[in-house]
Amino acid sequence: MDWYQTIFEVIDMRSFSNLWYWIGLAVLWSSTSHWVLGVPFDMVTRARRSGGSLNADMETLAHINVKRLLYIVQTAGIWLVGFATFVLVSLGILSFVYDMEFAQAVLFMAAPMTLVAYVTYRTAQAIAVEDSRGAALIKRISRCRMIVQVIGMLAILATSMFGMWQNLSTLTFPGY
Secondary structure, three states, X not given: OOHHHHHHHHOOOOOOOOXXXXXXXXXXXXXXXXXXXXXXXXXXXXXXXXXXXXXXXXXXXXXXXXXXXXXXXXXXXXXXXXXXXXXXXXXXXXXXXOOOHHHHHHHHHHHHHHHHHHHHHHHHHHHHHHOOOHHHHHHHHHHHHHHHHHHHHHHHHHHHHHHHHHHHHOOOOOXX
Protein backbone atom coordinates (compact mmCIF):
# COMPACT_ATOMS: atom_id res chain seq x y z
CA MET A 1 0.00 0.00 0.00
CA ASP A 2 1.49 3.36 -0.93
CA TRP A 3 1.35 6.56 1.15
CA TYR A 4 -1.06 8.29 -1.25
CA GLN A 5 -3.71 5.59 -0.83
CA THR A 6 -3.16 5.57 2.94
CA ILE A 7 -3.74 9.33 3.20
CA PHE A 8 -6.96 9.14 1.21
CA GLU A 9 -8.21 6.28 3.36
CA VAL A 10 -7.44 8.13 6.60
CA ILE A 11 -8.63 11.56 5.45
CA ASP A 12 -11.97 11.47 3.69
CA MET A 13 -11.75 13.93 0.80
CA ARG A 14 -15.48 14.14 0.15
CA SER A 15 -16.97 17.55 0.89
CA PHE A 16 -19.59 16.95 3.56
CA SER A 17 -17.42 14.64 5.61
CA ASN A 18 -14.38 16.90 5.42
CA LEU A 19 -13.60 19.00 8.48
CA TRP A 20 -12.18 21.81 6.32
CA TYR A 21 -15.53 22.26 4.57
CA TRP A 22 -17.29 22.80 7.89
CA ILE A 23 -14.57 25.18 9.09
CA GLY A 24 -14.93 27.13 5.83
CA LEU A 25 -18.72 27.22 6.23
CA ALA A 26 -18.40 28.53 9.80
CA VAL A 27 -15.88 31.20 8.76
CA LEU A 28 -18.11 32.23 5.82
CA TRP A 29 -21.16 32.81 8.00
CA SER A 30 -19.20 34.30 10.88
CA SER A 31 -17.58 36.93 8.67
CA THR A 32 -20.79 37.57 6.73
CA SER A 33 -22.72 38.35 9.90
CA HIS A 34 -19.87 40.44 11.32
CA TRP A 35 -19.29 42.66 8.26
CA VAL A 36 -22.73 44.09 7.51
CA LEU A 37 -22.63 46.55 4.60
CA GLY A 38 -18.86 46.60 4.96
CA VAL A 39 -19.10 47.91 8.52
CA PRO A 40 -17.77 45.67 11.30
CA PHE A 41 -20.56 45.10 13.78
CA ASP A 42 -18.37 45.85 16.80
CA MET A 43 -18.05 49.37 15.37
CA VAL A 44 -21.85 49.62 15.23
CA THR A 45 -22.10 48.41 18.84
CA ARG A 46 -19.50 50.93 20.05
CA ALA A 47 -21.23 53.72 18.11
CA ARG A 48 -24.56 52.80 19.73
CA ARG A 49 -23.00 52.86 23.21
CA SER A 50 -20.69 55.85 22.97
CA GLY A 51 -21.93 58.02 20.11
CA GLY A 52 -19.82 61.06 19.26
CA SER A 53 -16.86 60.48 16.98
CA LEU A 54 -17.41 56.70 16.95
CA ASN A 55 -20.88 57.28 15.56
CA ALA A 56 -19.52 59.70 12.95
CA ASP A 57 -16.88 57.16 11.89
CA MET A 58 -19.48 54.41 11.61
CA GLU A 59 -21.82 56.65 9.59
CA THR A 60 -19.00 57.65 7.24
CA LEU A 61 -17.94 54.07 6.65
CA ALA A 62 -21.53 52.91 6.15
CA HIS A 63 -22.33 55.69 3.66
CA ILE A 64 -19.12 55.07 1.71
CA ASN A 65 -19.99 51.39 1.39
CA VAL A 66 -23.64 52.13 0.54
CA LYS A 67 -22.61 54.48 -2.28
CA ARG A 68 -20.05 51.96 -3.52
CA LEU A 69 -22.55 49.09 -3.52
CA LEU A 70 -25.24 51.10 -5.26
CA TYR A 71 -22.75 52.28 -7.90
CA ILE A 72 -21.68 48.69 -8.60
CA VAL A 73 -25.31 47.61 -8.94
CA GLN A 74 -26.14 50.54 -11.24
CA THR A 75 -23.19 49.93 -13.55
CA ALA A 76 -22.92 46.14 -13.56
CA GLY A 77 -26.01 44.85 -11.76
CA ILE A 78 -27.59 43.09 -14.73
CA TRP A 79 -24.31 41.38 -15.59
CA LEU A 80 -23.78 40.33 -11.97
CA VAL A 81 -27.29 38.89 -11.72
CA GLY A 82 -26.82 37.05 -15.02
CA PHE A 83 -23.46 35.64 -13.98
CA ALA A 84 -24.74 34.62 -10.53
CA THR A 85 -27.75 32.93 -12.13
CA PHE A 86 -25.48 31.06 -14.56
CA VAL A 87 -23.23 29.89 -11.72
CA LEU A 88 -26.13 28.80 -9.50
CA VAL A 89 -27.92 26.96 -12.31
CA SER A 90 -24.67 25.27 -13.34
CA LEU A 91 -24.02 24.22 -9.74
CA GLY A 92 -27.61 22.98 -9.46
CA ILE A 93 -27.28 20.85 -12.59
CA LEU A 94 -23.90 19.48 -11.51
CA SER A 95 -25.27 18.85 -8.02
CA PHE A 96 -28.52 17.08 -8.65
CA VAL A 97 -28.41 15.86 -12.25
CA TYR A 98 -24.79 14.64 -12.22
CA ASP A 99 -24.71 14.03 -8.44
CA MET A 100 -21.37 15.78 -7.81
CA GLU A 101 -20.85 16.19 -4.08
CA PHE A 102 -18.38 19.06 -4.45
CA ALA A 103 -20.92 21.04 -6.50
CA GLN A 104 -23.56 20.33 -3.86
CA ALA A 105 -21.26 21.65 -1.15
CA VAL A 106 -20.50 24.82 -3.09
CA LEU A 107 -24.20 25.30 -3.91
CA PHE A 108 -25.07 25.09 -0.21
CA MET A 109 -22.63 27.95 0.36
CA ALA A 110 -23.41 30.08 -2.70
CA ALA A 111 -27.21 29.97 -2.82
CA PRO A 112 -27.80 31.52 0.62
CA MET A 113 -25.14 34.13 -0.11
CA THR A 114 -27.26 35.37 -3.02
CA LEU A 115 -30.06 36.01 -0.52
CA VAL A 116 -27.59 37.85 1.68
CA ALA A 117 -26.50 39.95 -1.30
CA TYR A 118 -30.13 40.83 -2.04
CA VAL A 119 -30.86 41.77 1.59
CA THR A 120 -27.68 43.86 1.70
CA TYR A 121 -28.63 45.64 -1.53
CA ARG A 122 -32.15 46.41 -0.29
CA THR A 123 -30.76 47.72 2.99
CA ALA A 124 -28.25 49.91 1.14
CA GLN A 125 -31.02 51.23 -1.05
CA ALA A 126 -33.17 52.09 1.98
CA ILE A 127 -30.26 53.82 3.72
CA ALA A 128 -29.54 55.89 0.62
CA VAL A 129 -33.17 56.88 0.07
CA GLU A 130 -33.74 57.85 3.71
CA ASP A 131 -30.20 59.22 4.15
CA SER A 132 -30.18 57.37 7.47
CA ARG A 133 -27.98 58.73 10.23
CA GLY A 134 -27.42 57.99 13.91
CA ALA A 135 -29.94 55.69 15.57
CA ALA A 136 -31.88 55.10 12.34
CA LEU A 137 -28.72 53.89 10.58
CA ILE A 138 -27.78 51.67 13.52
CA LYS A 139 -31.30 50.20 13.48
CA ARG A 140 -31.10 49.49 9.72
CA ILE A 141 -27.69 47.82 10.00
CA SER A 142 -28.79 45.80 13.05
CA ARG A 143 -31.93 44.62 11.25
CA CYS A 144 -29.87 43.64 8.21
CA ARG A 145 -27.49 41.71 10.47
CA MET A 146 -30.36 39.88 12.14
CA ILE A 147 -31.78 38.84 8.76
CA VAL A 148 -28.32 37.70 7.63
CA GLN A 149 -27.95 35.66 10.81
CA VAL A 150 -31.34 34.00 10.30
CA ILE A 151 -30.39 33.15 6.70
CA GLY A 152 -27.09 31.79 8.01
CA MET A 153 -28.74 29.64 10.67
CA LEU A 154 -31.20 28.18 8.18
CA ALA A 155 -28.41 27.61 5.64
CA ILE A 156 -26.21 25.86 8.20
CA LEU A 157 -29.19 23.72 9.30
CA ALA A 158 -30.02 22.77 5.71
CA THR A 159 -26.37 22.10 4.89
CA SER A 160 -25.84 19.93 7.96
CA MET A 161 -29.03 17.95 7.35
CA PHE A 162 -28.17 17.38 3.70
CA GLY A 163 -24.54 16.61 4.59
CA MET A 164 -25.60 14.01 7.17
CA TRP A 165 -27.98 12.45 4.68
CA GLN A 166 -25.24 12.42 2.04
CA ASN A 167 -22.73 10.84 4.44
CA LEU A 168 -25.19 8.21 5.66
CA SER A 169 -26.27 7.32 2.13
CA THR A 170 -22.68 6.66 1.06
CA LEU A 171 -21.86 4.35 3.99
CA THR A 172 -21.25 0.77 3.11
CA PHE A 173 -21.92 -1.89 5.67
CA PRO A 174 -19.94 -5.13 5.39
CA GLY A 175 -22.11 -8.19 4.94
CA TYR A 176 -25.19 -6.32 3.72
